[in-house]
Amino acid sequence: MVQSSGPQDEAAASRRGRKPIRPDPASGPVALFAHRLWELKEQAGDPSFADMASRLGAAASKSSLAAAARGSALPTWETTWEFVRVLAVDRLGRDAEEARREWRAHWELAASTAQTETAPPPEAASRPETAPHADVRSDAASHAADLETVAEATETEVLMAENPVARARSTPSKSLIAAIVTGATGLAAALFAWLAPGPEPAEPAARSTPAPSNSSFDDSLFEGDVTHPDGTVVKKGTEFTKIWRIRNAGTIPWQDRYLTRLNDTPCKAPKRVAIRPVQPGQSVEIAVRVRAADSPGRCKIYWKMTDAAGAELLTAKKPIFLDVVVA
Structure with missing residues (x-):
């Protein structure tokens, strides 16, 4: 489903234009995180942000990817993972789960360090007054x-x-x-003033226990086409089974979820397909029965993950699709 790189990267690299300003890694944890993103981008051939968002299949806009590498604000985890996934996994061939754990740790460290550095100083009233x-x-x-x-x-x-x-x-x-x-x-x-008794020292304020952070998140990872990869030629009027493999890359179990078709084509397919329950870290193969069109042409059908009521899930993710040639 992800197209391979080619001469377009070299053309994109040779285009003249305003050179983006690289963040200084010594200026703070967010800038250091953005600097790591730049290093990964260079290792993957330095594709443009437009290519990452379109040709390479990142489920984030060009402007979101560029802002993530600017270093002025920490990007969301969803944007970060799309930045990393298309480069580290699709372009460099690294293990998806290992890359996700590594970059999730980088992202959480940047978030916690930036929050600590911007925390307000303790109230001056909590310090005891100096005796006069x-x-x-x-x-x-x-x-x-x-x-x-x-x-x-x-x-x-x-x-x-x-x-x-x-x-x-x-x-x-x-x-x-x-x-x-x-x-x-x-x-x-x-x-x-010297002999008069001073004011009684104020009792220290009770320390509040911070509420535990909620680190649960919903995420998916496309692992590949099991059958009929993009561009497969099928005979007109025949039936075939398309199978994808997807991993639950988040921390929330998948229950009562479906793949729901988004468009109509001459090829016929069910409106939605059930996804069996999937625990975090597990992969699932989803199969859909398709009937090829009766005349030659191209069939490209899109699906998105939804709940039982049809509400779209993982909205930041691009749809998965079937793309065959009917002959």
């Missing part, structure tokens, strides 16, 4: 010096009272009296 005694002591020392000044001024006043001549020569100014009063008042306030 040191500042009060320094203020008390300063005011003690003021007190010495007050004593000297008082002594001068006594001498002047005893000596009228000196009193006439050295009458204290109003500013000196104001300084004496201010110094005494400030010293009294500092001593009171």
Whole structure:
């Protein structure tokens, strides 16, 4: 179902245009994750994002794939897996399950690290207040010096009272009296603040236990055509059985699911086909009976996975299809 690469990649690589800006892996966990995507893309021949979304069969748009490699925001796991699947599995031939586990670990690490780095700092109110005694002591020392000044001024006043001549020569100014009063008042306030009991320390807030993260997800992996691969020639008017192999690549068991036909063609096929229950990690072969058209031509029929009510599942995935030539 996935077409092979060819000269189109070389043509795409040689096209002139604006060169995308590669993310700096040292600028953060999301940029490092995007840098790994770029390395995988280069290992797979550096196809364009347009080719990945169309010719290579990625179930994600060209803009979504380009944004994933930009490094400004972490892409969803579904977009990440489509980026990796068409390159690592389809182009480089790596084991699908091993590639999924490896890149899922990279993705979860980037998500958790980015969340930790952007977490807000603890509330300032949770830190105990610094006791003011040191500042009060320094203020008390300063005011003690003021007190010495007050004593000297008082002594001068006594001498002047005893000596009228000196009193006439050295009458204290109003500013000196104001300084004496201010110094005494400030010293009294500092001593009171030092001796007064401080506020009781606040009780630490109870730590809330974070809710466990829900890591369950639904995913599928197309493993191949068991019968009648794309381009198979069938005789007109004959019946044949098309079989696909699909793996449950998520963590949710498949129950009461179907493949539902999306279009009509001269070849006849049932509207929907039941899928037996499939546990996570297991593969399933799905068979559908098809009758070839009565006249030569091409038959391409699409199916999507749905639930029993017909609601579409795995909406980010492209349909699987039958593609035969009637002769």
